[in-house]
Structures are given as structure tokens and as C-alpha cells.
Amino acid sequence: MWTRQILGTDVYHLVSWFILYSMLGWLVESIYMSFCNKKITNRGFAKGPFCPIYGFGALGAYYILQPMSGHFIGLYISGAALATFFEYLVARLMDRVFGEVWWDYSDKPFNYKGIICLESTIAWGFYTVMLFGFLQNFIMHLSNRVSMTIGLRICKFVLVIFALDFGSQLARALKKSFSERYLEKFDIYFRRN
16 A cells, blocks of 8 residues: 555655644744744644645645746745635634634735735745745655655554544534534523523
């Protein structure tokens, strides 16, 4: 399974890249938000250092925009638009499933319903150029530094820990969402009758 090719890359490398991007995204966002909040801030959904939105976003951008890899202006514009669209879709999905979005750009100029904003769109464009300029090569280098045998053990371990962490946080969030949405409606109904 781990050597099977998907999009010209074996599953092992896709998974290791996903893990590295998810952890790097968590690190960068947590540092940025800690600086903004003037206190240590964990920006992940789960307790551990993992933001899968960055893993999916980076790999998605890399494979979708790869034909433009030498054209930095095109990459910037396409990456900004693609990432903003992805952020919008994730926010809508979160709102539908959990009844809330875990970020709020309402205080940012040129925002749309607090879920996307011009500032982030501009940043996504720069991140995309960085992805193609050096970040993907760095991630590939990191994943290739470890033998596949050891790398597989690490990937499996990280995925199991993440799945347990994510699963427990998801169950808690769904329970909270269900309680807030439906029990509150039942309470209102019974108060009227």
C-alpha cells in the first residue's frame, strides 16, 4: 500500500508530506497567534501539534498548481484564489457541522462574513510562491532523510496519535454542537408550552 503511486508520488511520501505540512502549519499559526494574543495559543483543533487543513491545503495547491510552477505571478494569483476558496469551503462545512467557525476575520478590513479576508488572501498567495520556491523541496528533503522503514513507523505512530486526539476532540465538538443546537430548541419549546 505504501509504495502505491498516487499523482506520481508513492503513498508513503504523500502521508509524510501531509504530516510535515500539518505540523508546520500548526507551528507557524500558533506562533503568529501567540504573538497576536500576547500569550501561548494552540491553533489546532486537537490538543496535539497538528492542523490538517494545512496538510490538505499545501498538497492540494502543490498538485493542482504544479503546471504553473515556473510562473510566480500566476502562482501567486492562483494560489491566493485557490486557498481563499478552500478556506471558505472549510468554514462553511465547519459552520454546518459544528455550528461555528474556529476563526474570525470580522475585525479585518475587506472580510466576508468573518470567514475570509483580503489580508489572508494576500498571505495565501505568498505562501503558495514559497511552497513552490523552496518549501516543497525542504519537505521532500526532510522526508527523504529518514529511511522508509523508520519513516513508516513514525508516520503510523503520528497518524494513530493524531486519529485518537482528533477523534476525541471531534466527539466533544459534535456533542457540544448537538447540545447547543437541539437541546436549546427543546428548552425553548417546553418553556412555551
